[in-house]
Amino acid sequence: MNRREALRALAATAAMSAAEATFPGVLFRGGGGASTAGAQTPPAEAGVVWRKTPCRFCGVGCGLLVGISNGRAVAVKGDPTSPVNLGLGCVKGYHSVMALYGKDRLTQALVRKDGKLTPVPMKEALDLVAAKMAETIKAHGKDAVAMYGSGQWTIPDGYVASKLMKGAIGTNNLEANARLCMASAVTGFMTSFGLDEPMGCYEDIDHADVFVLWGNNMAEMHPVLFSRLLERRLKNPEVKIIDLATRWTRTSMAADRSILFKPQTDLAIANAICHEILRNDWVNAAFVRNHVSFHEGKTNIGYGLEDKFAFKDEPKTITLERYRELLAEYAVEKVEALSGVPARELRYLASLYADPKKKVMSFWCMGFNQHTRGTWINNLIYNIHLLVGKIATPGNSPFSLTGQPSACGTVREVGTLTHRLPHGDVTDEKARKQAAEIWQVPLERIAPKPTYHTVEMFRALDRGDIRFMWIQVTNPMVTMPKLRRYRDALKKDDRFIVVSDVYPTPTTDVADVVLPAAMWIEREGMWGNSERRTQHFDKMLTPPGEAMSDAWQMIEVARRMGFEKLFPWTEANHIPEIWREYSRFQAGPEHEMASYDELRRRPGVLWPFVNGKETKWRYNGQYDPAAKGPFDFYGKPDRRAWIWFRPYEAPPEMPDAQYPFWLNTGRVVEHWHSGSLTRRVPVLHNAVPAAYVELHPADARKLGIANGQRVRLTTRRGGLVLPAQIDGRARPPEGQVFVPFFDEGYLINELTLDAFCPISGQPDYKKCAVKVERA
């Protein structure tokens, strides 16, 4: 094999799972494309049937093939026909099915009796949930009950939740944990483009020359996509990967250039890049003249630290000249002082974005979204791409990544958020009319005012404005910021908490009723990933004990509450029926969904799916059936993309004499979210069995802390003692510590701050002030 053949082989192995390569001919012969085509193709190996599903874990949405034998999932490989991952997986995906079989899987309903969770028949628990919900509505009004769901809900789960809460009961008390992970991405899209979700898709990676990763440790958090970047660079050595981060990670190591900046100064850096583009006249003048308009909004917008905080932006249209004046503050030399990034690096970044010969892709995820100016920083990155006209064409792509398998598909598209309906906002009469018509409920039933976003919803529960909360597929007692306040709220005597989950967690610990849920491929559903791809999976396994899908749990309760007419489906047909009903909301070239049959046939379909064709690049007339002309940003009334002037504003809490360090939180590649699934997978648990605090070696030396020694962290919210890790997985800069949040044994969110972006309501888990001592 020569080098050329090797390169070809590289492409070919992309279409063959690593697992398959490890065991040539043992189990995988005859696998590959054929087995995905019909999902029920006869197995090539005795007793093993391969069936397609998106991965259970992150928002990348890798296509997997799960090997089923004797009613059990026994193996996993990457689906070579999936355009997402081309046959490759990550360590979580390859071991994902083991999360179905943890020893302490919840298999029966539990009801708190005399302070103890006691097993009861599922029917009895569902009766109790329905009775309590109805009773609370009667006593305290419909806005006293709430549903808190998840970006791990399937699309049908989210749809049933929306129909139950907004269509049947008539309250907007519906939120999902995706508020904590991508709300700022949504408000960023809405304010810049008027429509949610990326204009491009993963295929952009195959066209781009420069990848700029903003506060995004992609090597660990989106490993399969990162491998696509590495492969792109391996085949094209001129391709550059730039890592812009607040902490030195695996991603920094693999990047061609690593640039560290001080927390929160990404706002100033993005503005400095725009300033430099304007100063050098690198603007794509024709694009800006025809497709962009300029705006500014309120400044000094607050942090939401107080209950019932409210904010409304006042957008003003401005000229390019006014925008240029406002940017004057952000000359690279000034930003160097603020951000710690040398002016020459800022110039270098600007030149990469501006180089007319280079196609540029930007990636970001929690570093931007979990940010008290999350909406602003999302706007700012679009500003850069818009000024140079590098958007909505193959390889030119600002790309907002997500962390959950259906944060996009369910929470954002179905709209399981207080202000949303399956199509449009509750404040929009047209959207309410459409929902009332499709749901066949009176228009007055659908409440026109949003109630609470997640943080405010838990605050309302604490105050007693909300008395009943049903939590599904998420673990807020690990993931809420300023956790103690909200845990105390859930524990209050006259609050009734229902939790649907697959394992006991700190959240089920404080529940009054625990409902065992069917997980992932134990039921049928669809998820939508970060690139607008909807992916269907069949029910392949029987759920254990009395476990039941989240959607069906809600339907059972809705029927008990007298809403049976709204949920007339059978267990056998409810998924296709829901899909048909839901698709009516999205009809039209801007968001047309593929049919149920199409979804079952393919490894995933990008929407808008019009006349049998996926839309890879939105707003681009060449690809997008809804766009008129070469570019058409039809989400905004002026059919232009909006550049926003957004200034740098300091975070609400910064290191000071008493709390001299930054506290940053996040994940590791082996664990996902609150760890309730990945810690039940021995391979993953074994690799990273417990949380730790990362320190810079110089700080450790100063404090007299050795690797593995116990360290006390204290913030204004609380304290925690955990082992030190020095130069392990990553290295924070001096003056910063990092703690992963997957470990329920070390609840780092007791220390974090519940400040949020006023526009999106999404809290900032990446920045607060902490004291660090040897314990």
Place this chain on the structure above:
Amino acid sequence: MSVNRSRLFLIGLAVLLMAAVVVVVGQSLVADREPARVLPVAEATPTLPSEAGMYARAARAVDYAAMPTEPNRKRTLAAFYARRASLGAPPVIPHPVEERDASGKTCLACHGDGGWVPRFEAYTPVTPHPELTSCRQCHVPLAGSESGMRGSTSTGQITQPPALRGGVMPGSPPPIPHGLEMRENCRACHAGPGAVDALRTTHPERVSCRQCHALGAPPAAAFARPPEGGAR
């Protein structure tokens, strides 16, 4: 004649120098006109012991994938294990060395980047830690290796070698069965011509190894929820 020749030589030299000046100045002028093309500045980047080698030698991935297998390899798995006393122990040196060869420079001439050694008719194994140059601090010559390459002379093993390719499910990527101390550079031992066949990855073109292969040793206690379900 000879005067002419030296004059010609001097003129030629001057012409060459002028041409060089034109090229250098011209390039710098052109470079100046390029938009903000700042030369990368070498910066001290941290080295994380367990992570450092993740992407080392990644640029060779394509060549490794194209590499033919060497027939009749002497460097067998048995020989590989025989040179190590235990998991993670430094292998002994199986070939003759002279005291004056004790500097890292000499060792790295072959073991830094590998390559074919006609004398031993074999590809040289590559060190996973070329930054450590006091080689003989840990690696000592095997007794009896004075003449030629030794085969599988035992070093007196104290631990069993790990099972190879042991994924926990059929086809799942095997966890890393050894510690990473000084062996964090996966490709040094698992790819390239010097690697033992049985230890070679089947997919050297995949460079982000620990995306799929989790650290498997030492084993942690099975996951159990903390007693209160809350903070420790």
